[in-house]
Amino acid sequence: MTVVEEPAAKASPPPPRRLTMAKAMVEGIAAEMERDPSVFYMGEDVGAYGGIFSSTTGLLERFGPERVRDTPISETAFMGLATGAAVEGMRPIVELMFADFFGVCMDQIYNHMAKIHFESGGNVKVPVVLTSAVGGGYSDGAQHSQCLWGTFAHLPGMKVVIPSTPADAKGLMISAIRDDNPVIYLFHKGAMGLAWMAKTRRALGDVPSESYETPIGKAAVARPGRDVTVVTVSLSVHYALDVADELASEGIDVEVLDLRSLVPLDRDAIVESVSRTGRLVVVDEDYRSFGMSAEVMATVAERDPSLLTVAPVRVAVPDVPIPYARALEQAVLPTPERIRAAVRQVMG
Amino acid sequence: MAAISQSDHSQSDHSQSDYSEAGRPETGGPLDASVRVDLYRMMVLIRTYEERIRQEYHADKTPGFDIGAGKIPGEMHLAAGQEPVAAGVCPHLRPSDALTATHRPHHLAIAHGVDLAKMTAEIFGRQGGLGHGRGGHMHLFDPAVHFSCSGIVAEGLPPALGQAFAFRHRGTDSVAVAVTGEGGANQGAFHESLNLASLWRLPVVFVIEDNEWGISVSRRASTSVEDNSLRAAANAMPGVRIEDNDVEAVYRAARTAVERARAGHGPSLIEVHTLRLWGHFEGDPQTYRPDLATVEERDPIPSYRRLLVEAGVLDEAGVERIAEEAATKVERAVEFALASPEPDPSTATAYAFE
Numbered sequence: 136m137t138v139v140e141e142p143a144a145k146a147s148p149p150p151p152r153r154l155t156m157a158k159a160m161v162e163g164i165a166a167e168m169e170r171d172p173s174v175f176y177m178g179e180d181v182g183a184y185g186g187i188f189s190s191t192t193g194l195l196e197r198f199g200p201e202r203v204r205d206t207p208i209s210e211t212a213f214m215g216l217a218t219g220a221a222v223e224g225m226r227p228i229v230e231l232m233f234a235d236f237f238g239v240c241m242d243q244i245y246n247h248m249a250k251i252h253f254e255s256g257g258n259v260k261v262p263v264v265l266t267s268a269v270g271g272g273y274s275d276g277a278q279h280s281q282c283l284w285g286t287f288a289h290l291p292g293m294k295v296v297i298p299s300t301p302a303d304a305k306g307l308m309i310s311a312i313r314d315d316n317p318v319i320y321l322f323h324k325g326a327m328g329l330a331w332m333a334k335t336r337r338a339l340g341d342v343p344s345e346s347y348e349t350p351i352g353k354a355a356v357a358r359p360g361r362d363v364t365v366v367t368v369s370l371s372v373h374y375a376l377d378v379a380d381e382l383a384s385e386g387i388d389v390e391v392l393d394l395r396s397l398v399p400l401d402r403d404a405i406v407e408s409v410s411r412t413g414r415l416v417v418v419d420e421d422y423r424s425f426g427m428s429a430e431v432m433a434t435v436a437e438r439d440p441s442l443l444t445v446a447p448v449r450v451a452v453p454d455v456p457i458p459y460a461r462a463l464e465q466a467v468l469p470t471p472e473r474i475r476a477a478v479r480q481v482m483g
Numbered sequence: 484m485a486a487i488s489q490s491d492h493s494q495s496d497h498s499q500s501d502y503s504e505a506g507r508p509e510t511g512g513p514l515d516a517s518v519r520v521d522l523y524r525m526m527v528l529i530r531t532y533e534e535r536i537r538q539e540y541h542a543d544k545t546p547g548f549d550i551g552a553g554k555i556p557g558e559m560h561l562a563a564g565q566e567p568v569a570a571g572v573c574p575h576l577r578p579s580d581a582l583t584a585t586h587r588p589h590h591l592a593i594a595h596g597v598d599l600a601k602m603t604a605e606i607f608g609r610q611g612g613l614g615h616g617r618g619g620h621m622h623l624f625d626p627a628v629h630f631s632c633s634g635i636v637a638e639g640l641p642p643a644l645g646q647a648f649a650f651r652h653r654g655t656d657s658v659a660v661a662v663t664g665e666g667g668a669n670q671g672a673f674h675e676s677l678n679l680a681s682l683w684r685l686p687v688v689f690v691i692e693d694n695e696w697g698i699s700v701s702r703r704a705s706t707s708v709e710d711n712s713l714r715a716a717a718n719a720m721p722g723v724r725i726e727d728n729d730v731e732a733v734y735r736a737a738r739t740a741v742e743r744a745r746a747g748h749g750p751s752l753i754e755v756h757t758l759r760l761w762g763h764f765e766g767d768p769q770t771y772r773p774d775l776a777t778v779e780e781r782d783p784i785p786s787y788r789r790l791l792v793e794a795g796v797l798d799e800a801g802v803e804r805i806a807e808e809a810a811t812k813v814e815r816a817v818e819f820a821l822a823s824p825e826p827d828p829s830t831a832t833a834y835a836f837e
Binding site: 211217 | 652
């Protein structure tokens with residue numbers, strides 16, 4: 136990460152704190168709202184409630200209802216409002232409560248927010264940050280559990296960032312707000328560290344106090360390893376790291392590459408890692424076909440298929456809607472068990 | 484001269500005293516002669532432009548009709564007959580005010596002061612166009628006058644709310660005009676936008692161009708209410724319907740609505756019963772349209788010209804001069820467009836991101 140602002144008149148920055156991803160995300164938003172009066176946040180239940188998934192906790196109290204705005208349940212209207220305000224020089228952050236809800240406002244997202252810069256020949260900028268909750272694992276059914284990042288990434292004109300750590304949640308938020316393009320910022324409910332949902336220990340992490348940008352389009356090696364590259368994103372990073380820790384005791388050294396951004400995609404980082412390990416597993420909580428997992432594999436195949444010493448394996452949601460019953464849902468999600476089996480498979 | 488119906492509606496709590504009064508159509512004496520001449524002049528400029536684009540569009544699509552061929556490829560939705568809407572609304576706007584138009588945007592772009600040469604170059608798909616040939620005739624963006632349009636029905640309305648929001652946030656009295664057709668009034672985006680604009684008292688003027696046809700489906704066949712201005716009542720804002728494609732009635736109604744928005748009293752809705760003189764798009768055979776025989780006689784420009792001549796506001800020399808001025812402006816714009824180079828194919832992927 137790049138530290139761009141350091142507290143003045145201090146010899147060294149204050150030590151990092153352990154924060155949940157939700158708190159780190161809010162800290163990034165608050166820092167930018169403090170710095171730039173053109174930043175505002177709107178969406179459903181982002182005011183007094185503080186965001187259904189704690190994406191805005193405390194912001195209303197701190198910045199008031201003019202800048203932290205509850206909207207009617209009118210996603211088309213407020214998504215378009217964000218675009219129009221951005222065109223006029225503001226920096227809106229607009230929350231779509233669940234990514235699954237894009238169906239009621241996708242025209243404003245992909246036909247307007249994402250295309251105006253292009254259609255105008257670069258004459259009109261649209262610096263919107265669209266935040267949205269993704270992911271399953273808690274039996275919320277087929278309309279409230281999807282990741283869908285592949286869909287946003289497929290359509291041109293939007294950057295897509297997906298933090299998996301509290302530090303990146305803050306840094307990517309700051310980068311997204313400062314970016315002059317539309318940025319889709321997707322946060323996994325299971326990685327937010329919510330008190331009311333099962334969480335991994337990795338939802339809590341060190342977060343620097345000062346403001347900093349996490350570069351958009353740069354993957355991070357979450358764990359270096361020699362034997363196999365696991366390319367993944369979001370909550371699956373946590374699971375991949377858990378699996379890597381376990382397999383280390385068997386002498387399998389797993390490298391975990393956290394993409395952090397799907398657009399732009401850090402293709403160099405993927406190829407570089409696979410060129411060292413020769414083995415590739417892609418873990419994607421989105422649907423299997425026509426998505427991120429295929430894109431990662433195509434990246435390697437296009438650069439140099441001979442880098443792979445064994446056929447790559449992907450762990451993704453099979454092409455069915457997310458089931459409700461717990462056993463069924465766990466059967467389709469990329470669980471640690473499925474990741475472990477995939478790693479063993481490429482290891483032979 | 485114009486029949487104006489007004490929807491008188493009950494008020495909700497949050498929008499108190501001012502909206503029913505503000506929604507009342509203006510009456511009073513005739514407009515100033517100079518205003519009337521300007522309205523005529525703008526209508527003539529728009530018509531001259533659309534006739535020229537029509538001519539250029541069809542010039543090299545033969546034999547037969549190949550939509551993708553020629554100097555101007557693609558769909559072409561021309562606004563002949565709808566000049567009174569643009570000419571009546573836009574005199575009340577400043578370059579700092581926003582306007583979002585539809586798939587049929589030329590008249591509104593011209594009347595709001597979009598750079599005519601660059602707009603024409605964009606329609607011809609040239610590098611010198613507003614969007615360097617990336618947008619085309621349904622996607623014209625001129626940030627100098629806060630103009631944009633969208634090819635998706637009614638989806639140009641929500642961004643106008645955001646522009647209005649930003650204007651107010653900045654403490655200016657700028658307004659945003661959001662235009663849709665009568666078919667767009669059946670879209671969710673329309674209803675969501677009216678509610679949100681009213682709820683947040685945004686400085687927006689909604690304009691519905693009721694040309695009676697959503698491509699081939701008539702307003703009667705698509706719309707549950709007789710009059711879309713009634714739909715303003717559902718969102719606690721004034722709604723006015725202007726019959727007869729009357730440019731002066733549009734002018735008066737828009738003045739009231741724009742002033743109301745500038746004063747911070749929130750949005751209004753104006754529906755204009757206008758006329759689609761030509762097809763939905765060029766090449767539309769219009770076989771579905773029973774009113775074709777009477778379309779020409781409802782052309783708003785000759786009738787307004789007669790009215791101004793009879794009133795002594797314009798004479799034949801003035802009419803001639805206005806026609807010549809328009810022809811010269813359009814000729815210059817087309818010359819600029821044709822002189823502009825085609826975009827370089829190697830730059831096709833530019834501008835997706837900043």
